[in-house]
Amino acid sequence: MSSAGTYVVVPTYNEADNIHELITQLLELPVKVSVIVVDDNSPDGTGQIADDYADRYPERVFVVHRPGKLGLGTAYIAGFNKAINDLPASRIMTMDADFSHNPQYIPAMITLSQEKDIVIGSRYVSGGGSRNCSWKRIFLSKGANFVARTVLGLKARDTTAGFRLYHRKVLSSIPLDDIFSNGYSFLVEMLYMCQRRGWTIGEVPIIFEDRRKGQTKISRQEVIKAQYTVFRLFVRRLRGGAPRQPSRVKTQ
Numbered sequence: 001m002s003s004a005g006t007y008v009v010v011p012t013y014n015e016a017d018n019i020h021e022l023i024t025q026l027l028e029l030p031v032k033v034s035v036i037v038v039d040d041n042s043p044d045g046t047g048q049i050a051d052d053y054a055d056r057y058p059e060r061v062f063v064v065h066r067p068g069k070l071g072l073g074t075a076y077i078a079g080f081n082k083a084i085n086d087l088p089a090s091r092i093m094t095m096d097a098d099f100s101h102n103p104q105y106i107p108a109m110i111t112l113s114q115e116k117d118i119v120i121g122s123r124y125v126s127g128g129g130s131r132n133c134s135w136k137r138i139f140l141s142k143g144a145n146f147v148a149r150t151v152l153g154l155k156a157r158d159t160t161a162g163f164r165l166y167h168r169k170v171l172s173s174i175p176l177d178d179i180f181s182n183g184y185s186f187l188v189e190m191l192y193m194c195q196r197r198g199w200t201i202g203e204v205p206i207i208f209e210d211r212r213k214g215q216t217k218i219s220r221q222e223v224i225k226a227q228y229t230v231f232r233l234f235v236r237r238l239r240g241g242a243p244r245q246p247s248r249v250k251t252q
């Protein structure tokens, strides 16, 4: 099985404690992947560390710098645009920098991508789970998943997972710059658009571990915004027809 053309988009904000080890592990995987770090001018110098790797491995590590913390959703989009427009990407993956998503699952995700258009690293299929997570985090995640599945009709089990693989054709079919939501709910909106376009979705079980180093960047405000997104998509679903395409991307 060839993994050629696989690019892993890693959004970062203050991940200096993690980024060294993560890039090292990604470059050492038994399958060949390249890395696109999207850094929002992290005050702790994460972007500089990533630049050092890009200098050492110019074929395998790329960095997109943005001027400030502009949110997770638009960071993914910046990485997708880099992979699709500037690089010969055939598969584009996303993962967090904090080792919640263990790089060791990547080979299995690439293998399943031979059959599926999208692959999710999933906590909620048999064999998957969460480790060291607070009850609050588990409650939030399970609640968000329950709502996304019942209200929006999403079929995947783990609809909020940021550990994903998309084939190039999937991303090309979606008007990325028109995605309305940023932050957490971006992931739900993406999946909603993918499902409506009929792309097939597979899930690989993963054990999600809460971050060991650094701090979470997800605010209470973002959780409220996510609820609004689900409501907005629900209205869209009720109206039926082609997915409505909002004309602006919200930042922050």
Ligand SMILES: Nc1nc2c(ncn2[C@@H]2O[C@H](COP(=O)(O)OP(=O)(O)O)[C@@H](O)[C@H]2O)c(=O)[nH]1
Pocket: 010, 011, 012, 013, 014, 015, 038, 039, 040, 069, 070, 071, 072, 075, 095, 096, 097, 098, 100, 211, 215, 216, 217, 218
């Ligand atoms: N570029 C960028 N990355 C972000 C932003 N917010 C979060 N991240 C990164 O997105 C990933 C997930 O964020 P994290 O704080 O771990 O979220 P949590 O696991 O849900 O608490 C991490 O790699 C963060 O560094 C942002 O505004 N911009």
Ligand SMILES: [Mg+2]
Pocket: 096, 098, 100, 211, 216
């Ligand atoms: Mg995290």
